[in-house]
Amino acid sequence: MTGSQDQLTVGLLGAGSVGSQVARTLVEERELISARVGVDVRLVGVAVRDTEAPRDWRIPGELLTTDAEELVDRVDVVVELIGGMEPAASLITRALSRGAAVVTGNKALLAARGAELTAIAAEHGAPLLYEASVAGAIPILRPIQESLSGDRITKIMGIVNGTTNYILDQMDSTGASFDSALLEAQRLGYAEADPTADVEGHDAAAKAAILGNLAFHSPFTIDDVHCEGIREVTAGDIEAAGASGYVIKLLAIAETRAGDDGESGAVLRVHPTLLPRHHPLASVRGAFNAVFVVAENAGELMFYGQGAGGRPTSSAVLGDLVTAARQLRTGSVTAPAGPSAQQALPAMSIDQALTQYYIDMTVEDREGVIAEIARVFADHHVSIESMRQPGAVSLEGEVEATGDDGVTVQIVTHVAQERAQRDTVEALRTLQVVESIDSVIRVDVDR
Ligand SMILES: NC(=O)C1=CN([C@@H]2O[C@H](COP(=O)(O)OP(=O)(O)OC[C@H]3O[C@@H](n4cnc5c(N)ncnc54)[C@H](O)[C@@H]3O)[C@@H](O)[C@H]2O)C=CC1
Ligand SMILES: N[C@@H](CC=O)C(=O)O
Numbered sequence: 001m002t003g004s005q006d007q008l009t010v011g012l013l014g015a016g017s018v019g020s021q022v023a024r025t026l027v028e029e030r031e032l033i034s035a036r037v038g039v040d041v042r043l044v045g046v047a048v049r050d051t052e053a054p055r056d057w058r059i060p061g062e063l064l065t066t067d068a069e070e071l072v073d074r075v076d077v078v079v080e081l082i083g084g085m086e087p088a089a090s091l092i093t094r095a096l097s098r099g100a101a102v103v104t105g106n107k108a109l110l111a112a113r114g115a116e117l118t119a120i121a122a123e124h125g126a127p128l129l130y131e132a133s134v135a136g137a138i139p140i141l142r143p144i145q146e147s148l149s150g151d152r153i154t155k156i157m158g159i160v161n162g163t164t165n166y167i168l169d170q171m172d173s174t175g176a177s178f179d180s181a182l183l184e185a186q187r188l189g190y191a192e193a194d195p196t197a198d199v200e201g202h203d204a205a206a207k208a209a210i211l212g213n214l215a216f217h218s219p220f221t222i223d224d225v226h227c228e229g230i231r232e233v234t235a236g237d238i239e240a241a242g243a244s245g246y247v248i249k250l251l252a253i254a255e256t257r258a259g260d261d262g263e264s265g266a267v268l269r270v271h272p273t274l275l276p277r278h279h280p281l282a283s284v285r286g287a288f289n290a291v292f293v294v295a296e297n298a299g300e301l302m303f304y305g306q307g308a309g310g311r312p313t314s315s316a317v318l319g320d321l322v323t324a325a326r327q328l329r330t331g332s333v334t335a336p337a338g339p340s341a342q343q344a345l346p347a348m349s350i351d352q353a354l355t356q357y358y359i360d361m362t363v364e365d366r367e368g369v370i371a372e373i374a375r376v377f378a379d380h381h382v383s384i385e386s387m388r389q390p391g392a393v394s395l396e397g398e399v400e401a402t403g404d405d406g407v408t409v410q411i412v413t414h415v416a417q418e419r420a421q422r423d424t425v426e427a428l429r430t431l432q433v434v435e436s437i438d439s440v441i442r443v444d445v446d447r
C-alpha cells in the first residue's frame with residue numbers, strides 16, 4: 001500500500017456517466033466502503049479532461065486533476081472509466097506495473113488486449129478486476145470465474161447491451177423511431193461515447209469475447225465474434241414479428257461445438273434474434289440485461305438486472321474496488337482467478353452454429369409456388385417448422401390469389417447448420433417465383 005498502513009488511496013480516471021457515480025459513492029459512503037475493506041479507503045484524485053465540465057454529481061474541486069499519469073503513480077487502486085483504447089491501456093499498464101490494483105469497465109479494451117493486460121497483472125501480482133465490463137450491475141463474471149469453476153460451461157446466451165435493448169423495446173412497445181430511442185438511451189447514460197459500438201453490435205461482441213474467454217478458458221478476442229448489429233432491423237420487421245407473436249432482441253451467444261472434423265471449438269456470435277413472446281429473454285425490457293448460463297452439472301442459470309447506466313454500473317465497479325482493496329490489504333491476490341487458456345478452444349466460424357431462420361418473402365401469387373419453395377428447403381436439408389401467410393393459404397397449402405401483386409410468405413425453419421440455412425436463402429433468391437426476400441432473422445424458439 002502506498003498510503004499509510006491503515007489507509008488505501010483510490011484514483012479515478014474519467015468522471016462521465018459511471019465515473020461520477022463512483023466518485024459520489026466513494027465520497028458519500030466512505031465509512032461503509034472502508035468498513036467493508038477493513039481500512040480507510042480514500043478517493044484522492046479524479047482525472048478528467050475538463051475540470052469545469054458539468055457532471056452528474058458535483059465532484060469536490062480539490063480532487064480534480066488533468067494529470068492522469070501523476071494520479072496513477074501515487075495511488076493504491078486505479079479505477080479506469082475513461083473507455084476506449086488509449087490512453088486507457090497505457091494508464092492501466094502503468095498502474096499494474098507498479099503493483100497497483102486496477103478496476104475497469106472497459107470491455108472494448110479487454111476484448112482486444114485482455115490477455116496482455118492479464119499477463120502484466122499476473123507478473124506484478126496486481127489485481128485486475130472488470131465485473132462492470134459485462135452486463136453492468138449484474139454479477140456475472142465472478143459467478144463464472146468462481147462459483148462455476150468446478151463445472152463445465154457449455155453455453156452462454158444473453159441480452160448484454162442495454163442501449164440496443166432499450167431501442168428495440170421502445171420501437172416495439174411505443175412505436176418510437178430508431179433515432180429518437182437512441183437519443184434517449186444516450187441521455188440516460190446507457191450508450192457508449194460513440195454509440196455506433198452499441199448499434200453495430202461491437203459492444204455486445206466485446207462482451208461475448210470476455211464471457212467466452214472466462215467460461216471456456218480460451219483466449220478469444222472480439223475478432224473471434226461474428227457480429228451483426230440492429231441497424232438493419234426496421235419498424236416493419238418489428239411490426240411483422242409482433243403480429244406473429246415474436247419480439248426482436250440483440251443476443252450474444254457463446255457455445256462450445258464439435259466441428260465437422262469432430263474437433264471441439266466455440267462459436268461466438270452477436271445478432272438480432274426473434275424470440276417468442278413467452279421466451280424468458282423476451283420479457284427483458286428497457287436497458288435491462290439477462291444472461292443464461294448452461295453448465296454440465298449446474299444446468300441452466302439465469303442472471304438478470306440493469307445492464308447499463310451510471311448508477312447501476314457503479315455498483316459493479318465498487319464491488320470490484322472493495323475486493324481489490326481487500327486483496328491489497330491482506331497481500332493475497334487470489335480471487336477471482338484471471339482468465340486462463342487452459343482449455344484453449346479454437347474459435348469456429350458461425351457456419352458451424354446450429355440456427356433457426358425466419359424468412360419473410362414476397363412470392364408470385366399463383367398455383368405451385370409453395371411446392372417450389374418447399375423443394376429448395378428439402379434440397380438443402382433444412383426443414384420448415386411453420387409457414388404463415390398474413391392473408392390466406394388454401395387447405396392444399398397453395399397461396400390464395402389475392403390480386404395481381406405478390407403475396408407475403410413467412411417461414412420459420414427447424415434447427416439446422418447455419419451454412420445450410422444461408423445457402424437455402426441464397427437459393428430462394430434465385431427462384432423466379434420469389435419476387436423478394438424481405439427479411440431474414442435468426443430465431444430461437446427453444447424455450
Ligand atoms: N455507461 C454505461 O452504462 C456503462 C459503461 N461502461 C464502460 O465504462 C467506461 C466509462 O463509460 P461512461 O461513463 O458511460 O463513459 P462517458 O463517456 O460518460 O465518460 C467517460 C469520461 O472520460 C473522460 N475522459 C476521456 N478521456 C480522458 C482522459 N484522457 N483523461 C481523463 N478523462 C478522460 C470523458 O471526458 C468522459 O467524461 C467505458 O469503458 C464504458 O464502456 C461499462 C458498463 C456500463
Ligand atoms: N453501452 C453499454 C453500456 C454497458 O455496458 C450498453 O448499452 O449496454
Ligand code: NA
Binds near residue numbers: 132135137139141
Ligand atoms: Na457485470
